[in-house]
Amino acid sequence: MSAPIAALSQLWQAAGLPHEALQRVTLRGAEPALPSSFAVGTAAQAGIAAAALAATEVGRLRNGVLQQVAVEMCHAALECCTHYRLDGRVPSIWDKLSGLYPCGGDDGAAGWVRIHTNFAHHRDAALRLLALPVGDSVTKAEVQQALRGWRALDFEQAAADVGAVVAALRSFDAWDAHPQGQAVAAMPLLRIERIGDATPRRWPALASTERPLTGLRVLDLTRILAGPVGTRALAAHGADVLLVNAPQLPNIEAIAETSRGKLSAHADLRSASDRSAFDAVLRDAHVLVQGYRPGSLRGLGYGANQIAAKSPGIVVVSLSAYGDSGPWAARRGFDSLLQTASGFNHAEATAFGSGPPRALPMQILDHGSGHLIALGAAAALQRQQLEGGSWHVQVSLARTGQWLRGLGRVPDGFSAVAADFAPYLETMQSGFGELVALRHAAQLSRTPAAWTRPSMPPGSHPLAWP
Numbered sequence: 001m002s003a004p005i006a007a008l009s010q011l012w013q014a015a016g017l018p019h020e021a022l023q024r025v026t027l028r029g030a031e032p033a034l035p036s037s038f039a040v041g042t043a044a045q046a047g048i049a050a051a052a053l054a055a056t057e058v059g060r061l062r063n064g065v066l067q068q069v070a071v072e073m074c075h076a077a078l079e080c081c082t083h084y085r086l087d088g089r090v091p092s093i094w095d096k097l098s099g100l101y102p103c104g105g106d107d108g109a110a111g112w113v114r115i116h117t118n119f120a121h122h123r124d125a126a127l128r129l130l131a132l133p134v135g136d137s138v139t140k141a142e143v144q145q146a147l148r149g150w151r152a153l154d155f156e157q158a159a160a161d162v163g164a165v166v167a168a169l170r171s172f173d174a175w176d177a178h179p180q181g182q183a184v185a186a187m188p189l190l191r192i193e194r195i196g197d198a199t200p201r202r203w204p205a206l207a208s209t210e211r212p213l214t215g216l217r218v219l220d221l222t223r224i225l226a227g228p229v230g231t232r233a234l235a236a237h238g239a240d241v242l243l244v245n246a247p248q249l250p251n252i253e254a255i256a257e258t259s260r261g262k263l264s265a266h267a268d269l270r271s272a273s274d275r276s277a278f279d280a281v282l283r284d285a286h287v288l289v290q291g292y293r294p295g296s297l298r299g300l301g302y303g304a305n306q307i308a309a310k311s312p313g314i315v316v317v318s319l320s321a322y323g324d325s326g327p328w329a330a331r332r333g334f335d336s337l338l339q340t341a342s343g344f345n346h347a348e349a350t351a352f353g354s355g356p357p358r359a360l361p362m363q364i365l366d367h368g369s370g371h372l373i374a375l376g377a378a379a380a381l382q383r384q385q386l387e388g389g390s391w392h393v394q395v396s397l398a399r400t401g402q403w404l405r406g407l408g409r410v411p412d413g414f415s416a417v418a419a420d421f422a423p424y425l426e427t428m429q430s431g432f433g434e435l436v437a438l439r440h441a442a443q444l445s446r447t448p449a450a451w452t453r454p455s456m457p458p459g460s461h462p463l464a465w466p
Helices: 004-015 019-024 040-063 073-079 120-129 140-147 152-162 172-177 179-185 226-236 272-283 304-310 335-341 344-352 364-387 397-406
Strands: 025-028 069-072 084-086 099-102 112-115 166-168 191-196 217-221 240-245 262-266 287-290 315-320 390-396 425-430 433-438 442-444
Touching (some): 004 019, 004 025, 004 364, 019 025, 025 040, 040 073, 040 364, 040 397, 069 073, 073 433, 099 140, 112 152, 112 335, 120 152, 152 166, 179 397, 191 364, 217 226, 217 272, 226 240, 226 262, 226 315, 287 364, 304 315, 304 390, 335 364, 364 390, 364 397
Parallel strands (some): 025 069, 287 315, 315 390
Antiparallel strands (some): 084 433, 112 166
């Protein structure tokens, strides 16, 4: 099992940042942080520390101030659990039909599928495939019965063909032999590429008492968890983050927790007037983070190279499920499905010793990828200042999973006792109600991380910079 500092060093090396900066990091705590045979606490701690340290490197470049960074493993792991309360209520992160189901046929370890139904259109696509009524009246028992007529791998492919979001259970060996598993294994953990010429951007002056990303502008075109977590980390270190939602697209309730520190506006990029307003904020953005499937924004004129042409010197960060190459590059995917498809649920159940396929204790592929987004954005911002150019950063959930797997296993992982969220909680008013959620786990020696803007529903702010 990798030590936390070794895991952090891997991320730091992937970002191409100076090794001596690692001397300014303190990592406290040890595995197991949560019940798992995987080093999920180490992954959470290393990811949060890397993003925070990279932010301080941007600050050092701006005002010469060096900062120490400290991250406690338990706090980091709990932050990655997406635990929060709204007006005293703990929202469920899952639709009632989301989950793992055994299938018919003789698929061996692949005789299970995970179905993701948090969005109504994904739910209804799966229900149509199962010849069940669309809507929210169907029960899990009915879904289970309908799946008895399917082999898991057949249902996975049929679901992909109709736009449903399904993954068949695989072992690590099966994933390693799969063409997409092989494509993922060949990808870098963090790809940072120059995609255009530009002079170094002029950054606003930074006082020694200001957070290191203060005054830098981030356009957030992400949804669900990984992208919003990454831009939330940038906001914690002072960036002005403008979350832009398409008004016709649904969101999940966790947007209340992941929107802390952000402005929140609407824009429909299919509308000429909204495109004009969006292009105006794009020209003044330092970073744009997008979490849509590869190629989907390019069709609207907002692929990475198209964005760089509109806003020379920008840093574009692209998040995907399975990466930008391989047969599944354009396939929809979420953390829970990646855990199933790439072997984690099978391996976790085997380590536990009994029972059905077993999920990791949190959406660590989402959160790990989110902090890689923040790390990559900060690293590319530094390159832009030192070298000029426009830059493209690419992160994928599947490649983050490959990194987690490479951290090794925790022999006594399931012995972890339940940790208490209470010491790390803060209460704030939001546009969604009273929000109780975890403080950011990264502690900076001079400018504490904080979310100074309350989370607000989509469309609460104008499409403009403050």
